[in-house]
Amino acid sequence: MIEFIDDAEPWRPTTSGERLLFLLLANHKEARFLSESLTGSGLRFARRYSDWSNFMVGASLLHLQQRLIKLGNDVREKLTSDRMDQLKELRARTCDVVQLTHIEYDGDFGELIQEILESVNAA
Incomplete structure (x- = not known):
């Protein structure tokens, strides 16, 4: 999964959930750190270093994505009327x-927040 950071051609994200995952994949500093740490650690599964690293990073990002969508759903249910209030x-x-902060995220944090709400609305 982490190879998508360098090669955007395998597929283009079309759903809001895919766009959210790709935003996290491309911009989450901790995911890059985890990938580099696992690759350099010598840990492997069936003699496959990169597959193990890709799995761990992918699982971590999918878990973060799920937590963000749940949080977005909670916010949407709490503040039903105004989208700007929901975003704030x-x-x-x-x-x-x-605990995802501007420091841990390289991209446009506002775009990420918008995409979380879009993912919630699409579900």
């Missing part, structure tokens, strides 16, 4: 609850 609340709670 989600932005604040993403840092507090999921």
